[in-house]
Amino acid sequence: MKYILSLIFMVGLISTTLIAENTKSVADSPDQISQILKMDKSLIKEEFSSLDALEDRIKSENMTYVDLDAETVRGLSLKADVSGSLLAIAGADDLPLGIPGFWWGFCLSWVGILLVYLLMEESADRKEQVKKAVIGALVGIGVWIVFWILFWASFAVV
Amino acid sequence: MNRKSLVLYILFLFFFLPKGQSQDYFRFRSDFTLKEISSVGDSIERRLIIGSCTFDNNINKLSYSLTFPHQEQWVIQDTFVYTVRDGKLIDKTTAPYITEHSIFKMLLAQNLNDFGLIKSGYKIESVKRLGDEVYVTYLPPDEYLDALGPLVLIKEKKLLKGVIYYEPDGNMMFRQQLGDYQIIDGLPIPSELTHIVEKDGKSIKRILTFEKVIINEAGHDELYDLPIPELSQ
Structure with missing residues (x-):
């Protein structure tokens, strides 16, 4: 009887520990998050420079996709399908x-x-x-x- | 200040201040640019979308009037997406609902301290400070701990500066930075949102910028409730 009670107690203890582990946050510390976000900022500025230049050109010359030359479209791998992006910012599930x-x-x-x-x-x-x-x-x-x-x-x- | 003035002042505060604090923000209009780079392995795709958008929270209708890549309008309402070009409906497809995760809903909810997270069952796990920034970590409801990870909101001077979402295994799946705030009609609106999603070797990076933002515009109802023409054969 004593053995069974000890076993039940041990099982209870292990499952409580597992539940506690499961609810423990996996979020990084503010220092780590801050570093990642700073890195994002500098990388994104560089990565988006070609799209920034294209945006300036399109706005100044009032162009649409069909006005762009094939070389620009190919060089930038520029796509004209916008559905996914528009739905994403709409937060559509x-x-x-x-x-x-x-x-x-x-x-x-x-x-x-x-x-x-x-x-x-x-x-x-x-x-x-x-x-x-x-x-x-x-x-x-x-x-x-x-x-x-x-x-x-x-x-x-x- | 005599007693009568004091009483009137207190009455004024009592009647008008609570209304001012709980102002309902329901309309959003702005010019916008969306730049996107998505990649899977070595394959990269870029997108550029320029136009204006209107959102009315009361009728849950979102309309985009695009000038690039094509001059066309996209209207999202209920479970449909309508594409209108040259005044003609060229496509009508089923679409998901606009959810609480919509950027437009989020912007209009900036006056809420927790963006409705507490109402959704999230609970605060920790509040930490780093310089002027406050990092608030939220945990999902207990029944979703296996499916949803923690969410960290970063605030600076009560403005939302960042949102980080983790998967339950600790992978930082989504991060968003909000910057260049301007106060419009009492509502802080970021001019630029940077958004990164990384999952299973795929990555999507977006920069969304807003210009000429108008909040709670009275009139111009036709812009917020664009009429949809009949589908042309």
């Missing part, structure tokens, strides 16, 4: 096929909930979208039940 969780649940019931869960990466947003999918599924079932009640009621009246 990646939903499965861009469809909100509610509609996945509403249309596909439990399959929709499962798809939202599997297609999204583990994040706080996934939990939110799965919740919406569950609500969507319940609403969908409710609509379905009401539809059938009305359908059979219409026969009863006739």
